[in-house]
Structures are given as C-alpha cells and as structure tokens.
Amino acid sequence: MGIVEKMATRFAKGSVDNRSIQAARDAYYRRLARNVVARHVAAERSAYEDRNVLEQIIIPFILSRFEPETVLDIGREPSEAFYNEIFEDRELWTLDWDAQRARFGAPDHITDSAANLTNHFAEDYFDFVLMNGVFGWGLNDRDAIERAFAAVHVILNPRGIFVLGWNDTPDLVPVPLDQVQSLKRFTPYHFEPLGGTSFLCDTCRHTYSFYVK
Numbered sequence: 001m002g003i004v005e006k007m008a009t010r011f012a013k014g015s016v017d018n019r020s021i022q023a024a025r026d027a028y029y030r031r032l033a034r035n036v037v038a039r040h041v042a043a044e045r046s047a048y049e050d051r052n053v054l055e056q057i058i059i060p061f062i063l064s065r066f067e068p069e070t071v072l073d074i075g076r077e078p079s080e081a082f083y084n085e086i087f088e089d090r091e092l093w094t095l096d097w098d099a100q101r102a103r104f105g106a107p108d109h110i111t112d113s114a115a116n117l118t119n120h121f122a123e124d125y126f127d128f129v130l131m132n133g134v135f136g137w138g139l140n141d142r143d144a145i146e147r148a149f150a151a152v153h154v155i156l157n158p159r160g161i162f163v164l165g166w167n168d169t170p171d172l173v174p175v176p177l178d179q180v181q182s183l184k185r186f187t188p189y190h191f192e193p194l195g196g197t198s199f200l201c202d203t204c205r206h207t208y209s210f211y212v213k
C-alpha cells in the first residue's frame with residue numbers, strides 16, 4: 001500500500017486530518033517527479049531555474065491538488081519526452097504543429113496548430129493544460145494567439161488549470177499578454193507554492209502564469 005493509500009485509510013479511521021493527507025499527497029508527487037527527472041536529467045539545476053520550477057514545483061503541485069485525469073501538453077521538444085512518465089496512468093495528449101515533434105509526444109499526439117485545438121477536443125475536456133515555450137516560439141501571429149487561448153478556455157474543465165510558460169523579453173513577446181483579449185476570459189490563479197498568479201524564474205526571464213476558468 002502506498003503512502004497516499006495508507007494516509008487515506010488512516011483518514012477514514014479518523015486518526016489523521018485533512019491537512020496531513022494533503023501534505024502526504026504533496027510529498028508523494030514531489031518524490032514521483034524527482035525520481036522521474038533523476039532518471040532522465042543528469043545536469044544540476046538551481047531551485048528556480050525554469051525547468052526545475054516546472055518539473056519539481058508546478059507539475060507535482062497540480063498532480064496533488066488538481067488530480068488531473070486528462071492532461072494536454074502543447075509543444076513538445078526532445079527534452080520533454082519523459083514527461084509522459086510523470087503523467088503515467090492519466091489520459092495524456094500532446095500537440096505540436098511540427099510533425100517531426102510527434103516522436104517526442106505522448107502516444108495520443110496531434111500534429112496541428114494550437115489555434116485549432118477545438119477541432120480536436122470537446123468543451124471542458126482537460127483538467128490540466130500546459131503550454132510552455134510556445135507563445136513567442138512559433139505562436140506569434142496575433143490572430144493565432146487569440147484563437148489558441150480562446151480554444152484553451154473552451155477545452156479546459158471548470159475545475160482545471162492552465163499553465164502558460166513564456167519568456168518576458170521583448171523579442172519573445174509577440175503581443176503583450178495584457179493585450180490578448182482571449183486571455184481575459186480566464187481568472188488568474190494564485191499558485192500557492194510560488195506565491196502569486198505569475199512567477200518569474202531565475203533563467204531567461206522565463207515566466208509561468210496560472211489561470212483557471
């Protein structure tokens with residue numbers, strides 16, 4: 001029996017409170033992410049380096065607190081193929097407009113633009129949508145940006161979370177985010193472990209912004 005199940009049993013017996021269950025779940029998913037990353041990444045990373053923030057803070061917290069059953073990861077590069085393992089046993093979809101990237105994706109992978117998401121997925125389908133390093137890295141056309149975020153809003157479950165990873169530098173911000181109308185449909189989400197609705201990492205002015213419906 002795993003730690004989460006053990007805690008659940010103790011909770012059912014009344015010997016442990018809700019907060020302890022939550023803490024055990026948080027620790028469980030942090031450990032899971034750490035182990036998966038350790039199998040694939042040799043390099044040392046500082047705590048607030050952007051990849052580390054995503055893999056060791058953001059994803060584990062979302063697995064623990066949002067319990068996503070359906071996950072969409074938009075834009076895949078070689079260094080992320082192992083993310084499939086972090087989301088093992090969940091319904092993971094990946095999407096990238098470059099057909100060459102399909103081999104880094106999940107078994108359920110779509111080759112298309114993020115602007116066309118609603119051609120592939122139903123309303124409210126995903127509990128977690130991750131779009132990291134796509135805005136400003138190919139998703140640059142104003143109309144496509146509007147359509148992509150509008151589509152994410154449609155396919156995101158009302159109990160789900162959308163994480164947008166982007167670089168806050170002039171060359172990588174095709175349209176200032178506060179001028180993107182379709183992003184205004186979301187509610188910024190206070191991401192507790194990072195203390196705000198956006199977090200600026202130590203590297204490359206990489207920023208994570210958090211949204212719910």
Ligand SMILES: C[S@@+](CC[C@H](N)C(=O)[O-])C[C@H]1O[C@@H](n2cnc3c(N)ncnc32)[C@H](O)[C@@H]1O
Binds near residue numbers: 097133
């Ligand atoms: C710089 S890579 C980074 C992606 C990766 N998620 C990461 O965290 O590093 C950008 C990826 O997004 C894809 N991409 C760019 N614009 C896109 C769009 N409009 N729709 C779908 N994929 C796009 C590119 O083909 C590429 O694989």
